[in-house]
Amino acid sequence: MTEISAPEKSLFEAPPMAEQERMVEAILFASADPVTVAELEARMPHGADPAEALVHLRKRYEGRGVRVVKVGDAWAMRTAPDLGFLMQKETTETRKLSRAAIETLAIIAYHQPCTRAEIEEIRGVAVSRGTVDQLLEMEWIRFGRRRMTPGRPVTYVVTQEFLDHFGLESARDLPGLKELRAAGLLDNRPLPGAANLSEDEEEAEDQVGQSELFED
């Protein structure tokens, strides 16, 4: 990689790192939405290394009133959460989510990719169309890949907007995720004996831990 880009670098002198840091700072600052490294690269002069500049910039803003945060595979500047009290003026009234919507969101976040049937299985109640629609509309969830099981059901996954909203670097950083997984509470365990064919096949895709449950 370095070898390949070496001749290019000699042709187009990349600006000094301090200057690159300024550039990344300006771009992130100006944008309300997170910016990916690829986007930074496209906008910066040839040979620039925004990933490295980001490391420096992030450090520079540590402990400041504004922070450089990672959102999925993108970066953004956000005010420090401890200063939220100063911002009543900027506070946006978010639509009050129903309990069903909040739980559905959490289930998708922790189980993703997750089908509607799985959400219903966990909540023990049908998921209303409106709940999913609302989350889709808020751009907190989106469609993932179809599950390769009979019926090829759609799956839902959380979005970058979700991560941004809750200040998460990635879905792996969801609170308590590790513990829940360790406790087996993120397993998709079917009712003993009642497991039908489709669930069987679905299971095959899942982790090893769950295959143990299927010895018959």
Added chain:
Amino acid sequence: MTEISAPEKSLFEAPPMAEQERMVEAILFASADPVTVAELEARMPHGADPAEALVHLRKRYEGRGVRVVKVGDAWAMRTAPDLGFLMQKETTETRKLSRAAIETLAIIAYHQPCTRAEIEEIRGVAVSRGTVDQLLEMEWIRFGRRRMTPGRPVTYVVTQEFLDHFGLESARDLPGLKELRAAGLLDNRPLPGAANLSEDEEEAEDQVGQSELFED
């Protein structure tokens, strides 16, 4: 002023200046409009001195990709003006030349140097200013010598840029009418009367015109 506020300060401990600076930073960052010192004061904890915090903050951002600037009697954060070029995203779109433009260009190429009146005569329709401007802007045509006829009309000739684009050594390499005809690209159906004359003229002009190519 100091004396008056002194008792208050003892009552409500103002946050340390570094903290005040963070606050100003966050407020300026998040505000949709520039913020006055009075507004900062109103939003910050009692006893805070946003004016002083602003001095520090402004210094901190000196030479950075983002600056603290005064807008009227209010303050805002802005990207450094020298980085404005980063706020542009260039997209290149390739379009086909309009029929009018390509015909005008063709006439100039075959008849250069060629006046607007001549182009109109050949095309049989008026040539819009925009069409010629577009070709000039693309640097496919340029002004040639003025014609030594009444009114001294300007002439147009094709440029080196034009030759490069079409992969021609010179305008002479453009296939002649005979070749166009042979290639089936030109249906020889002379217009009654004038046609022969104009074609003859063209042939004569061709020679003269091309000898003039790229002079002056």
Added chain:
Amino acid sequence: MAEGHEFEEDTTSVTERLAAEALIVDVEGFEGPLDLLLMLSRTQKVDLRKISVLKLAEQYLGFVEKAKALRIELAADYLVMAAWLAFLKSRLLLPPDPSDEGPSGEELAAHLAFQLERLQAMREAAARLMGRDQKGRDFFVRGIPEDVTRVRKITYTATLLDLMQAYARTRTHDEFRPYAFDRDHVFTMEQALERMRGLIGFAGDWTDISVYLPEGWTSDPSRRRSATASTFAASLELAKQGHIELKQADTFAPIAIRRKPT
């Protein structure tokens, strides 16, 4: 009868009745039987992993009984759950039947406990998620986003062919056809009509249509094809106009024409 019912109810203690009623009034608020079961399980005041499913089943069945007594119509899924729990209860109480292939009562109970624990875990996770710092509430984005101005650079392009065609177009003042159709091998219907009109006067007798093919159009296959098609089309046209008659003995048999007798 109705009075008898009231008397029966009076036998239960007031507090119990109030509790039952509160629960039942709350039915609307429950999100299905699993939600209700989770709520009931809390009365056991133990870790969900140590919950007595048998006791829970009895609590639930008791709830359904009371709902019936109070003549409250429960949604179907509550009754389905009641039936299932009754089945589970019997499995848990009866000694296992070795000939029975289905899952044991313990397995079913463990699964229900797992479901409850998982639902509870998801509720807690949801609460923790919503308790996080949120954008627009605790932390904020840039107030004046500077839009990236999209500079659209348009480059125009043309090929040499475009240029030549354009020139040819202006020189002919005619709609230019870039693809010169090879007309040497096309015998048009107009030509065929023309030719046949001249010849038909002599065709008093049935003559094979192929005779009418023009000279020089019979050896080359593509020319022959074109001439045959146009000649046939022309003869149809002439028949329609009442000048000639056509006949064909059989499918794919030769076609013959003659001048229409007047």
